[in-house]
Every structure is written in C-alpha cells, then in structure tokens.
Amino acid sequence: MPLSPLDRRTLLAGLAATPLAAALASASEPAQARVRTQAHIVIAGSGAGGIAIANRLARGLEGARITIIDGREQHFYQPGWTLLAGGIWPADRAALGNNGRYHPRGIEWVKDFVAEFDPTANTVVTRGGQRIRYDFLVVATGLQLNYKAIEGMDEAALGQNGLASVYASPESAASTWKLIDAFRKTGGRAVMTAPNTPMKCAGAPVKVTFLLDDRMREVGTRERAQISYRTGGAALFGVDVYHQDIGRRFEARGIEHHLQQRLTGIDIGAKRATFTGPGPEGAKSTVDYDFIHVVPPMSAPDAVRNSDLSWKEGPFAGGGWLEVNRETLQHRRFPNVFGIGDINGTPRGKTAATVKGGAPIVAGHLIRAIQNQAPDQQFNGYTSCPLITRVGSALLVEFDHDGNLVPSLPFIDPLQDSFFAWTMKVHLLKPAYVAVLRGRA
DSSP states (O other), rough: OOHHHHHHHHHHHTTTSSSSHHHHHTTSSOOOOOOEOOOEEEEEEESSHHHHHHHHHHEESSOOOOEOOOOOOEEOOGGHHHHHHHHHHHHGEEEEGGGHHHHHHTTTEEEEEEEEEEEETEEEETTTOEEEOOOOEEOOOOOOOOGGGBTTGGGGGGTTEEEEESOOOHHHHHHHHHHHHHHHHHHHEEEEEOSSSOOOSTHHHHHHHHHHHHHHTTTTOGGEEEEEEESSSSSSSSSHHHHHHHHHHHHHHHHHESSEEEEEEEETTEEEEEEESSSSOOOOOEEEEEEOOOOOOOOOOOHTTTTTTTTOTTTTTTTTTTBBBBBTTTSSOOTTEEEEEEGOSSSSEEESHHHHHHHHHHHHHHHHHHOOOOOOOOOOOOEEEEEEEEEEEEEEEEETTTBBOSOTTTTTTTTTTTTHHHHIIIIIIHHHHHHHHOOOO
C-alpha cells in the first residue's frame, strides 16, 4: 500500500514515540550506581518478565546471586502468534532462539520447573526435587492453559479437522492459518470462542475473528460462511468503549456474537461444540461447526494456585492468581516476593506491554527492598494491544488498571484503526520486545 507524503511524515514522526524508539533511546542511558549485596534472588520463570527482571537486577546489583528456574529451553515471541494464525508471518518468525542467549552473564539457570512454593520458609521446590532457598523471589511463571477443562478437547488434534487454537504453541498458531486458508476456499460454519476467565492477550480471539473475515473477503468467499463469536464473559472486551466498538464492527461485517456462552465441551469427530450459559446451572446448547477456534480457560499454574502466594478471597482467588499490590507489584503478605507478567492477580495486564511497564517497577522495588527501603513508584497497569481489524489496519488499544484509555500517541485516534498501528504490530514491536528482554526498555 503506497503512502502519501503526509502519511510518510506521520509515520516517521510516530516512530519516535513507539516502544522501539524508547528502547533504543534507553540503551544509551548512563549506568546507575550498583547496589552491593549478597542476597540470593530466585526468579521463577524465564519468559519475558523473568528475563527482563534478571537483566535489570544484574545491572543494578553487585555481588547478588541470581537464579532463574525454568525448564523451557526455547523462547518464542508470543505476541506474533496471531500473525502466524493470519498468514501474515512465516512460522519461524516468532522463534527467538534459546532462552540462555537473553540471560545476563553470571546467573544460575536451573533447567526445571517450580513444583512448590513455600514462602514462609523462603523456599521453592522443583519438579526434580531440588529445594532452593532465597532471600527474594520474583514469580514470573506465566499462566496455565486449561484445555482439559473442555470436555472432549484434545490438544494433539489441533490443526486437524477444523480444530484450531492460536494459544497452544507456535506450531498450533501456524496450523491455524492452514485451516483458515482451507476454510476460506470452501466456507461453512465458523465458531470463534473466548473463555470467561482472565487470559493472556485478551484481544487475540477478536483478532483471529477479524482476520478470518478479512481473509475470506480477499478471495471473495465471505458470503459462503457463517461466522459466530461466543465468549464466556459478559463483554466482547474488558474495556467498555472497545466492547461497544467491536460489537459495532461485528455487526457491520455480519459476525454474530453471543455473550456469557462458554465452551464446555467438544465432539471433535462430529464437529459439534457445547456451550454453557451463566450460573452454576447454566443452560447448555450445541453448535455444529466446520471451523472452530478454541481459547481455553486460563488460570495460575498449579504450583502458585495451591500455595500461600495466591489470592485467598476476592475476584482473583478462583484462578489462583498471585496476590500482589497492583501499584507496587509486591506481594501483599510476603514483602520479599514480587510478581511480573501474566501470573499477577491484577485487574488488567496479561500482555507483553504490561511486562514492559512493570519490569522497571519490580526491579526498582526489589533493589529498594534489599536496602530496607519502601517502594517509591506506582504502576498504573498500562496494557497495550494493537488490535488487528483487517490485513493492513489495526486499532492501538491502550488502557490502565481501571479501564481508562491512556493513549501514548496524540495523533492516533484510539477508536480509529490505522495503517500505523498495523505497522507497529507487524514490524516494530518484535525488536522492542527483545529490548525489553535485555532490560533496555
């Protein structure tokens, strides 16, 4: 799509304010004085949050012992999985190589998973049986995909027989595109789903729905398909203005949408899905499909959920999410514990952008805790989601803990999709993400 001179000027001006530019600018900031300590800091998880914190602590501390516990060897750029599912990126573009290449020098990497947290004893236990004591703990485990909570669901069947899910793995995301490509040639009944739980990248199911619609329009087969979107939640998106906006866009494109309809069962062979309405005795209904996009219920990993670290009451208790103060990201009952990323039981913020905003807060507050100093910053819960509406266009969605819009680019209308937001999503945010990993953004 050629750009007019005005478009080019707007794009170039906007680049200066993007996370990528901020990342590059911060890379040249003068180094701060390092804090001397012999503290042992354990980081449970080697995703975006865990690695970003490790790099920031390695630069901010001298003499500390930093241990990362995570059995995953490979690192993937998960925000790119919707681009794989839409046929926009090739399958290998979301791969970032071995996790170790992003770890700071001198840390210890225990290639195992935490099976038990004992914050009273300042100890974690790995699946392999290691007991590891800590002075400070950063919980960065991410969340748990509960496909098994859907009766009849089989992850091994993803990518076959019309069964898709962008969340399971990069391979599953890539196979979603193959299924979409096949479906757009034949048409039929497409069922798009979302759970009634908090989830990582809450906009992903909507993006995949928009991309399916747009990809069919590209080849002139949209009239052959019936597309319905069924979410277990009470809204299409957690921020009301976007709930309303997405609803209008769905109606304009002929996409049916149903609220408080959660996927509770699936017959893969018969291509039939079962949905359950609200309440403990919710009414059940069945829907036949030719293509279905499954988004599983999500929760904290069992190790956190079953520990003293999880919320015990309130809206986050059911999912076992980490009990942190939403402004400081410090645990509310165990002050030597901090949380980063998807695991946190906070109103919003299961996106890479939230990690970017939260990582300097967590690292700074942990360093202050080492010095017996109180937290001095507040995190507003910044969450960002470039919400793809069609190939070549996206909404730049930005909001805080309370669902208030917090646009960072004054020339971008947060309710108007644009080529600029698309460019950010497709071309700029991956290098910015790597800068976040390295603690430079």
